[in-house]
Each structure stands twice: as C-alpha cells, then as structure tokens.
Amino acid sequence: MSESLVRVSFTVNGAPYDLELPPRRLLSDALRHDLRLTGTHVGCEHGVCGACTVLVDGAPVRSCLLFAVSLDGAAITTTEGLRAPDGGMGPVQRAFHECHALQCGFCTPGFVTTVAAYLRDHPSPTHEEAREAIAGNLCRCTGYVNIVAAVERAAELLAGSAGSAGTAPDGAAPGLPEDAAAPEPSGGASRRLPPDPSTVAAAPSVRPLADGAGAPPASAHPAGRDSS
Amino acid sequence: MKPPAFTYHRPRSLDEALDVLASLGEGGKVLAGGQSLVPLMSMRLSAPAALVDVNHVPGLAGVEVGADAVRVGALARHSAVEHDAAAYAALPLLRQALVHVAHPTIRNRGTTVGSLVHGDPAAELPAVLCLLDGSITLRSAQGTREVPAADFFLGPLETDLRPGELAIAATFRRPPAGSRSAFVEVARRHGDYAVCGVGALVADATVRVALVGMGPVPVVVDLSEAYDGQRLDEDRARDLVDAQVEPEGDIHATADYRRHLAHVLVARAVRQSGSDRRAA
Numbered sequence: 353m354s355e356s357l358v359r360v361s362f363t364v365n366g367a368p369y370d371l372e373l374p375p376r377r378l379l380s381d382a383l384r385h386d387l388r389l390t391g392t393h394v395g396c397e398h399g400v401c402g403a404c405t406v407l408v409d410g411a412p413v414r415s416c417l418l419f420a421v422s423l424d425g426a427a428i429t430t431t432e433g434l435r436a437p438d439g440g441m442g443p444v445q446r447a448f449h450e451c452h453a454l455q456c457g458f459c460t461p462g463f464v465t466t467v468a469a470y471l472r473d474h475p476s477p478t479h480e481e482a483r484e485a486i487a488g489n490l491c492r493c494t495g496y497v498n499i500v501a502a503v504e505r506a507a508e509l510l511a512g513s514a515g516s517a518g519t520a521p522d523g524a525a526p527g528l529p530e531d532a533a534a535p536e537p538s539g540g541a542s543r544r545l546p547p548d549p550s551t552v553a554a555a556p557s558v559r560p561l562a563d564g565a566g567a568p569p570a571s572a573h574p575a576g577r578d579s580s
Numbered sequence: 581m582k583p584p585a586f587t588y589h590r591p592r593s594l595d596e597a598l599d600v601l602a603s604l605g606e607g608g609k610v611l612a613g614g615q616s617l618v619p620l621m622s623m624r625l626s627a628p629a630a631l632v633d634v635n636h637v638p639g640l641a642g643v644e645v646g647a648d649a650v651r652v653g654a655l656a657r658h659s660a661v662e663h664d665a666a667a668y669a670a671l672p673l674l675r676q677a678l679v680h681v682a683h684p685t686i687r688n689r690g691t692t693v694g695s696l697v698h699g700d701p702a703a704e705l706p707a708v709l710c711l712l713d714g715s716i717t718l719r720s721a722q723g724t725r726e727v728p729a730a731d732f733f734l735g736p737l738e739t740d741l742r743p744g745e746l747a748i749a750a751t752f753r754r755p756p757a758g759s760r761s762a763f764v765e766v767a768r769r770h771g772d773y774a775v776c777g778v779g780a781l782v783a784d785a786t787v788r789v790a791l792v793g794m795g796p797v798p799v800v801v802d803l804s805e806a807y808d809g810q811r812l813d814e815d816r817a818r819d820l821v822d823a824q825v826e827p828e829g830d831i832h833a834t835a836d837y838r839r840h841l842a843h844v845l846v847a848r849a850v851r852q853s854g855s856d857r858r859a860a
Binding site (some may be wrong): 356374376398409413414419422 | 688
C-alpha cells in the first residue's frame, strides 16, 4: 500500500525538521522512528498513561494523540530537550535522580516533561499541588511517593538556579541512565540507535519515509475511553 | 494501535475548510484537538476516509464574553476556556465542569467545541451546554445555522452535525445575575469519564440540574418545585430525577448504582452551588 506523504515542518528541541510523513503517523512514532529521538516512550498509546507526554509550544500534550502532520510550525520539546545546557541532567531530571523517583524508568520521560512545564507555571507548589501536577501520569513501580518528592526537589533546584539558566555545576552525573542523555538536541544520532538511512534523522532535510511502522495491529483493543 | 490510513487536508482559511468539507461529503471528518478522535482511530473504532485539520484556520480560537453569553470558538482548547478569567467571572460553571475533563495534558489540546460535537453521553460539556440553554453554530459552504443544545444531541456520539458542516462556535448563555452553580461527579479513576456527573444551576427560587452518564444524551431536570429558596427537599428531588433518567448498567456500574449516584450527586451539587465563589 502506498500512502501519499504530507510535508510538515516543526522544531524539536530547537532543531528544525522538514519532513514528509504519512498523515497517520502519530507524533510519538515520528519522534521515535523517524527522528530516532527515543527518549519519548510509548505506553498505552491511547492517551491514558502519560509516558509519551511532550511539550508543544510549551504545553504538555500526549504525543500519541497527535498526528505529526498537524504540527506544522510547532515547537516541540521532548525529555532530551530538558537537559542542562552543558548536556548533563536538567533540574527536573536531576531531582528524579536524587530522589530515586524512578525504578524501571519507562514512565519517566512523560513525568519529566509534565513536571518541567508545571513548575514553569507554578514555581512553588504545595505538597497537594505537586501530587495533582502528576495525576495524569501513571507509574507502576514507585508508588509515587518519590516522584512527588522529586517534584518538590525540582522546584527547589529551579528556584536555586533561577539566575543561571538551570545549569547545574555538578549536573552531568556519570552513570546517568540512557534516556536523560540521549541524542543531541541538534538531532544527531544517539549512541545506541544509529540513524537509519531510510528515515530522516538530521535537520533540515526532506526525504520520503517508508511506512513500516504503520502496520495495523492484529486486533483492535477497545480497552479504555479515558480521553475525552 | 496505529490509526488507519486517511487522506489529509490542511486548509489555511475558513472558506477553504468549508470548500474541502463540501467536496468530501460523508467521507470528511474534522480534526481539531483529536483527543477523542485519534484514540478511536488508533483502536480502529473509527476510520474516516479523510481528515480536515482545522488547527491552521485562523480566527477560530476565541473565547468572547458578552453581556448575555460566552461564545467559545471551534479551536479554543479546554485549557484556554478553563483559565479565561473573564469567562470564569461571567460563567463559573464552565471552569467548574472543565476541571473534570480528563487531565490538564488532554485539556491543553482538546477543544470545547470538539467535545460538544463528539456528543459523548459521559462527557461534561454537552450537559453544561444543555443546562445553560446554549447553542452550536454550524457553518457549511451553503450557509450558517444555529442549533439549540436541546436539538443538537441526538444519541450516544450522535449529533445534528451534517456532512459538510463545521461547528465554528458554541454559545453558553449566561444565567440571571446572582445565580450559583456547581459541577460534581464520581469517576472510577482521577480524570476518567464520570460514572455519573451533575451540574447544578441555582437562581433565586429555581434549581435545574444536568446529569451526565444517565441516558443517551444529557438529561436536564427542573427541581424548582422541590426547592424553597433555601434548601432542597431531597426526597422530592429524587422522585423528579427518577422520572427522567434512564441509566444503563455496564462493566463500570449497575443501573441501580448509577441511579443512587444521581440522587447523592444532585443533592451534593445543589448544596455546593455557590460555595466556591460567586455567580454562575
């Protein structure tokens, strides 16, 4: 089956991309498969779990509930874009690390983006507000206690670094899990996942894409209706 | 969990959008926030042949507060309506209901008008539009028509929207000054669809409630005869509610439990009306 491709331009973590994509390509898949930015994780793929949360023009949204072609002109930020300027962990990522706010880490990218946007708008949340801020993100490991602590710790770090644009002096901790130190904001390839020549991995460029990722599942899964 | 293929249109003006919708007819579906449509497509419960993406049409994102009504444009996100200070001052019920719509992340993208057009009987906004005697503005290449809320919602996920039409705005009428309101609901999980939800509007001697999840479309019940201006006679209110709701049992709740929730939430909504600030 050949699907006609649609051209779309947006930035991801400041890097411009000019792509041609099948219209049905979800933003989550465009980020992971086409741009090789695998920091964004895909959990439920119907808007419930929050793992795929990215920022579009600064606002947290579910990347699995967006068609990439709809984002022409948008500025997208993923967890890779929330690193410190020196390439180490950003304040929210550091707080998660310090507070042991992750175990398997699968949900963490969605928490990091959600929390970063929340603290930008609400710099000093109460404990209850910190809980509410993450209410749309599911974590099956931690029980949330340490994640709430990380929200509060991130608020402290952000308040402390307000004058220095979030650059943490000791931010680049060695042994950092892969996601917080994934590809360069310029769209370069990550260590673990070299760019596939059949997909677009560098900016700016225009190249047609194979549609291997768009194959339908064996069966539909009408499990939830949680996303009005 | 990947959506089926469709052809994509990205009109840059309202006229272009209406022309495309007219040419597509039955096969054309409008994409605004997509927070209901995209998961439906991913689950292969919906497979429109063509999507008309109105996100790049200028002039549709306004929230206008007038003397008689609050008019919400087709591209106003839930979060924009929720956080609009003038809209809240004029019509607190909007924010009171919107905070129950999924989570903030969904509200950042989903649109208020899109939720109305989707017509889910478990959604909050259709009940609010019905409670406030609002209307929907539908435009097509042929012209514009204004449909009252009471005529717009026809059944579960079924509205009076016709092929070729775009819902360009919803108008929520402001109740008399001094009115009070509240919106309460019970959901199985935070941010999930309501098992039962109730919006209440209390003005002087009148009480009206709109119930969510208690029938194929929102159910509005006038409880004024059970209200003495101070307190609600809960037994009489219960009978009035029972006479109009037709809850169905499903995997989440039995019909009896939904009915029980309706009784409890109606009393709670009326009690709570106005307790969180100001007029409706």
